[in-house]
Amino acid sequence: MNCIAPSLTALLLVLSLISLSSSSSSYGSESHISAPITKGLSLSFYHSSCPEVQSIIRKELKKIFKEDIGQAAGLLRLHFHDCFVQGCDGSVLLDGSHSGPSEKDAPPNLSLRAEAFKIIDGLREHVHRECGRVVSCADIVAIAARDSVFLTGGPEYHIPLGRKDGLNFATRDATLANLPSPSSNTSALLTSLATKNFDATDVVALSGGHTIGISHCTSFTPRLYPTQDPTMEEKFANDLKKICPEANSTSTTLLDIRTPNLFDNKYYVNLINRQGLFTSDQDLYMDSRTSDIVTNFAFDEKLFFEKFVLAMQKMGQLSVLTGGKGEIRANCSVRNSDNKSYVSYVVEEDDDSKAEL
Numbered sequence: 001m002n003c004i005a006p007s008l009t010a011l012l013l014v015l016s017l018i019s020l021s022s023s024s025s026s027y028g029s030e031s032h033i034s035a036p037i038t039k040g041l042s043l044s045f046y047h048s049s050c051p052e053v054q055s056i057i058r059k060e061l062k063k064i065f066k067e068d069i070g071q072a073a074g075l076l077r078l079h080f081h082d083c084f085v086q087g088c089d090g091s092v093l094l095d096g097s098h099s100g101p102s103e104k105d106a107p108p109n110l111s112l113r114a115e116a117f118k119i120i121d122g123l124r125e126h127v128h129r130e131c132g133r134v135v136s137c138a139d140i141v142a143i144a145a146r147d148s149v150f151l152t153g154g155p156e157y158h159i160p161l162g163r164k165d166g167l168n169f170a171t172r173d174a175t176l177a178n179l180p181s182p183s184s185n186t187s188a189l190l191t192s193l194a195t196k197n198f199d200a201t202d203v204v205a206l207s208g209g210h211t212i213g214i215s216h217c218t219s220f221t222p223r224l225y226p227t228q229d230p231t232m233e234e235k236f237a238n239d240l241k242k243i244c245p246e247a248n249s250t251s252t253t254l255l256d257i258r259t260p261n262l263f264d265n266k267y268y269v270n271l272i273n274r275q276g277l278f279t280s281d282q283d284l285y286m287d288s289r290t291s292d293i294v295t296n297f298a299f300d301e302k303l304f305f306e307k308f309v310l311a312m313q314k315m316g317q318l319s320v321l322t323g324g325k326g327e328i329r330a331n332c333s334v335r336n337s338d339n340k341s342y343v344s345y346v347v348e349e350d351d352d353s354k355a356e357l
């Protein structure tokens with residue numbers, strides 16, 4: 001396996017570059033998706049109220065990623081955290097929510113990039129300026145995550161829209177209970193994700209999100225100190241020890257050592273080479289229930305992309321609020337009822353629409 005990996009890596013890099021240059025963006029068109037669509041959501045939800053929403057977001061993100069491609073990983077992870085805790089309702093964005101921006105003492109395993117929150121509200125400002133307050137923060141997070149995958153070389157796919165923003169804060173307990181720990185083994189991961197109707201293939205595919213982005217030392221140093229995890233490749237472990245000389249070092253390292261900023265299937269090649277960063281990653285290759293899935297994804301990027309898209313479409317619809325439930329926030333980090341200037345804003349909007357009629 002070790003001899004095959006480098007040439008496979010080269011081949012797949014070529015293949016993914018070809019798909020990167022030839023794929024055209026088709027997110028606006030109506031076509032089927034792999035996952036069932038939840039009642040109240042639709043692929044054409046904003047077709048009349050904000051037809052440009054997806055092109056505005058993509059255009060802005062292209063600019064942002066040109067400056068710093070790392071932001072794509074932050075946005076992808078934000079959507080994962082939003083959906084896993086209390087459903088994809090934008091609760092992760094609220095000031096005061098456990099993993100929200102105000103939560104300065106959040107444990108590092110929950111650390112989300114502060115910039116991701118700013119990017120989302122910046123996108124909201126743009127979209128609301130264009131269309132009025134008709135697009136939810138939860139939908140903006142979902143679209144931004146989809147675009148982060150595509151703009152780093154991953155698959156293009158459609159997502160159902162029409163999520164509303166939640167009125168409830170995500171509590172610390174709910175966050176801890178719903179986000180698996182990086183020290184989870186495969187058993188724990190399968191059990192935890194089964195409660196959200198994900199099967200083994202979904203779990204392996206979703207973990208492929210770790211093909212981009214970074215981690216703090218504390219998320220994986222239990223595998224280095226006091227005893228080194230025997231399932232970790234020796235040189236990889238030694239390099240990590242240099243980056244994190246102590247269990248509580250504050251540095252960061254790459255999640256995918258082969259192609260850190262490219263959304264591809266190299267994450268699975270890493271696992272086969274015992275270069276997965278977290279226990280939750282590496283154990284997918286050590287456990288007989290998931291190891292074949294890892295191998296298949298490492299050899300067949302198209303298959304990985306297909307299963308990843310399906311799993312993301314499922315994840316993006318977890319416990320969504322639709323129709324009259326929830327609201328559309330005027331500021332992604334604040335509930336409308338907590339915003340004193342919100343009422344005057346509604347009056348202003350009414351005046352605008354009257355003026356246009």
Ligand code: HEM
Pocket residue numbers: 070072073074076077080108109110111112113180181182183184189206207208209210212213214215216217218219255278280
């Ligand atoms: C399966 C269970 C999962 C566990 C245990 C897990 C755990 C983690 C941890 C511990 C970090 C690093 C945090 C830090 O120390 O800074 C991380 C980062 C990340 N995760 Fe996961 N994760 C999981 C699933 C997912 C899923 C489903 C996605 C998306 C599809 C995802 C996308 C990411 C990304 C993109 C980063 C890098 C973020 C950045 O660079 O800012 N993860 N994850």
Ligand SMILES: *[C@@H]1O[C@H](CO)[C@@H](O)[C@H](O)[C@H]1NC(C)=O
Pocket residue numbers: 107108109110175176177179180181182
């Ligand atoms: C996060 O880390 C804390 C310790 O800092 C630990 O108590 C908790 O179980 C971890 N939770 C998750 C979801 O990783």
Ligand SMILES: *[C@@H]1O[C@H](CO)[C@@H](O)[C@H](O)[C@H]1NC(C)=O
Pocket residue numbers: 185186187188
């Ligand atoms: C997986 O982790 C759970 C809980 O942390 C533990 O009880 C179990 O023994 C572990 N399973 C294996 C196969 O290591």
Ligand SMILES: *[C@@H]1O[C@H](CO)[C@@H](O)[C@H](O)[C@H]1NC(C)=O
Pocket residue numbers: 246248249250
């Ligand atoms: C890390 O922990 C050690 C003791 O285990 C302590 O001496 C050191 O100050 C800690 N470093 C940081 C950055 O917290």
Ligand SMILES: *[C@@H]1O[C@H](CO)[C@@H](O)[C@H](O)[C@H]1NC(C)=O
Pocket residue numbers: 095121125331332333334
């Ligand atoms: C949104 O609310 C936050 C307070 O949580 C504030 O700092 C920020 O300036 C607001 N954004 C806009 C665009 O008004």
Ligand SMILES: *[C@@H]1O[C@H](CO)[C@@H](O)[C@H](O)[C@H]1NC(C)=O
Pocket residue numbers: 330331334338339340341342343344345346
């Ligand atoms: C309050 O709502 C207005 C729109 O009416 C918005 O521009 C502003 O950012 C919001 N402020 C806070 C603190 O949420």
